[in-house]
Amino acid sequence: MPVLKKESLEKTADKSCEDAEILPKLPIPPLQQTMDMYLKCMKHLVSEEQYKKTKQIVERFALPGGVGEMLQQKLLEKRDNTENWIHQYWLDDMYLNNRLPLPVNSSPAVIFARHNFKDTNDHLRFTANLISGVLDYKTLLDLHALPMDYARGQLSGQPMCMKQYYGLFSSYRLPGGNKDTLVAQESSIMPEPEHIIVACNNQFFVLDVVINFRRLSEGDLFTQLLKIVRMAGNEDERLPPIGLLTSDGRFEWAQAREMLMKDSTNRDSLDMIERCMCLVCLDAPTGMELNDTNRALQLLHGGGYDKNGANRWYDKPMQFVVGRDGVCGTICEHSPFDGIVLVQCTEHLLKYMKNSPKKLVRADSVSELPAPRRLRWKCSPEIQGHLASSAEKLQRIVNNLDFTVYKFKNYGKEFIKKQRMSPDAYIQVSLQLAFYKCHRKLVPTYESASIRRFQMGRVDNIRSSTAEALTFVKAMVDGKSTIPDTEKMQYLREAIMAQTNYTILAITGMAIDNHLLALRELAREHCKELPELFTDEMYLASNRFILSTSQVPTTMEMFCCYGPVVPNGYGSCYNPQPEHILFCISSFRECKETSSTMFAKAVEESLIAMGDLCAKYNTKPETPIKEKKTKSQNGHKS
Known part of the structure; x- marks a missing residue:
């Protein structure tokens, strides 16, 4: 294990604190600017009649001295009195108020490269190495010694808020009837003895990772994991698969948890899980072909109640899956942190493992270590009924998810950069073209944009279905043979x-x-009834993100994926690499209009058509390249 030098860690921590202090507060846009931009973003996506109706509603809302100005003033006051005026509203709206099950609907997964484990010992040595990496990273967090992140891409170089990192191993999403609660545990340099929970054969075991103020070595961890596997294999001790309850709707799980809490044995078991650092799920072999798509499915939902779907506890932010057949990765409860924070953490772990000395880890200190503890459960007939219902609903989620991983191999981000274009913007336009090819229209589109340049910043939305994108896709599809390439290139x-x-x-x-x-949430607090702006059909449609997208680039061999956010939508997570682009595309089988395979094919056709257009355009000497280059360079640093 690398030795952490106290002096250098303290300097790094001090520097992090200094940088955090200089972060500005999130600004509030002028009211009229937002109203104008809202109309501009939606005008080409709704009927002319709907647009005219909404325009009048917007104008009434923004009248001098009207309700819009009053709410804007309340928001300015909130900004002055809080670190971040949107943080809690956004957290509630995006996550805590959502009553849908976490698997597929909310929790993203990161899939590692497949590993070939020779035997059980090899499998558990890898797991011990991974846990050791987690403890190494947790030490950096406890000492506040993570180096500051700086913005990449557009407006690069600005320091970023680091607060999200401290929720990775010290938070928990507690289910509630109407709304969940994000519980944060304060970490300290000298914590109480810490533990992780190991899931194996749908059973949960407490693995203390600090005993008598000493962090367990990899040999110790390997010893304890061997004990857990043996204990989990004991058929006589098998308990109900309680983890299934966490895969249910949030209201149903809150009800079941309330029933569990009536018994002291269950309360103790829940407490150990809710206070743990993370989960490590030792999965059984899937029995499937282990291509990228099937490995991703194992992480997203575990294959159902009869596979590894019950070998989870979805409320915990970090769950590391290490399958006996080499399916490995992380499934995360998304509310405490964003995708880039998850990726940074997992890349640190993979680098730690890659750089670990390649020695044969043997069992250490066998007699000294107390045995890991199996968590016990007392299940009433009502709980048994909840378990049966949860199993059935998880199976429905499994059967409904239409998911594919597609690698576009013709070119990657290096080709796009040579066109003097932002790779992310280019890929976003290709997704609009793909959607138009499939459905002959554009729809409200979500692309997450980090606002970590500001105190406690999370994300805002880039609305990618622009009027300019619509003009381009119509030219490429409807005007394929009538509009000249130079015009298409301009579009x-x-x-x-x-x-x-x-x-x-x-x-x-x-x-x-x-x-x-x-403004909407302040209206709920200060108005007798919600202003018409927020009940209008165009506003409701503007928040139904049929295309939900995110760029999650990685430097290690891994990729991220997630499900759609609406029943008739697509999830599209993409990972641009120098010579290829990886797409994870999801939709629901119950929707007859959508198909992940169809959309992946349309993405391929779109990227080929756009690449051909760029290549053709750039080889024509008569084209006024210089003028357009100047235009494209404005703000296009990728």
């Missing part, structure tokens, strides 16, 4: 410029979604 550049400009608005705190959300 492409304008679509990319519109995407880039909105991205800059979002990351600088000037986008519309967080602002509108805060």
